[in-house]
Amino acid sequence: MRSTFRRFSLLLALSTAALTAAQAQQKLKYPKQQADQIYDAVAKPAVPAGGLQAYANYLEKNQQYPTAALQAGRDGTVEVSFVVEKSGSVSNVVAKTPLDPALDAEAIRLIKAGPKWTPAENKGAKVRQRITIPISFRLPLGAGGPAPATGMNDESQPEKKDGPTIVKAEQPARPVGGTDAFFEWIQKNQRYPALARKKNIQGKVLVEFMVQKDGSLTDVKLVKRLGAGLDEEALRLIKxxxxxxxxxxxGEPVKQKMVLPVLFTLL
Structure with missing residues (x-):
């Protein structure tokens, strides 16, 4: 009798274990969609509250050049990567291309202390998106270099008899009709390369160009590439x-260098 009871108990335990294992396999086989997924490219990208120009103004106004970097004569550009959450706040702020400990820390501080963003949307729902912004540090006159500028506005060059001198523009260059209208024009006139579409390649190409005194865009070149024909299309669009x-x-027009992303998204 006891032997029969033990066999029954053992069979019950084995059956329970088998059921638990089957349930575990089923859960592994059919995982739920991750609500915290981070996107690099979406149908409707995240944008700073108030627009890109207001964000550029914030960066310029609030940048504090570290004393240690000034004394060492260090300047350059720090690419800062961060995540725009569904709430519009930023998280996971890191220096993607470290330049100098003091400059890296200041670039990170600027992003963390900045205004909220309008979150990205994909398939009609708010999603988390990874953003990368270049923040440039330019040594002030008297410290061995030009005045500071933000990562969106690199340099302005009024011409002098003895050659161009780099200065800080009082009024930065901007698209006629505003930044939103400019990016709408980009999306409307974009021709997605067949090779990139076939390989399902999407993302953003960073393009640098000079806004001349007459408003024309010249000296167009790539800063960050994607390949598969997307780089050439980004150049064509800006030109x-x-x-x-x-x-x-x-009060006088001057030349200014700009860096802007051209976004490619497969819908």
């Missing part, structure tokens, strides 16, 4: 883009 309102210095 064919409408004129901008040029930067001004002391």
């Amino acid at each position: 064919a883009a409408p004129k901008w309102e040029p930067a001004t210095y002391k």
Whole structure:
């Protein structure tokens, strides 16, 4: 009798274990969609509250050049990567391309202390998106270099008799009709390369160009590539883009270098 009871108990335990294992396998086989997924490219990207120009103004106004970097004569650009959460706040802020400990820390501080963003959307729902922004540090005059500028506005060059001098523009260059209108033009005129579409390649190409005193865009070149024909299409779009309102210095138009992303998204 006891032997029969033990066999029954053992069979019951084995059956329970088998059921638990089957349930575990079923859970592994059919995982739930991760609500915390981070996207690099989405249908509707995240944008700073108030627009890109207001964000550039914030970066310029609040940048504090570290004393140690000034004394050492260090300058350059720090690419800062961060995640725009569904709430519009930022998280996971890191220096993607470290330059100098003091400059890296200041670039991270700027992003963390910045205004909220309008979160990204994908398939009609708010999602988390990874953003990368270049923040440039330029040594002030008297410290061995030009005045500081933000990562979106690199340099302005009023011409002098003895050659160009780099200064800080009083009014930065901007697209005619605003930044939103410029990116709408980009999306409307974009031709997605067949090779990139076939390979399911999407993301952003960073393009650098000069806004001339007449508002034309020249000296277009790539800063960050994607390949599969996307780089060439980004160059074509910027070269064919409408004129901008040029930067001004002391009321006069000056040349200004810009860096902007061209986003490619497969819908």
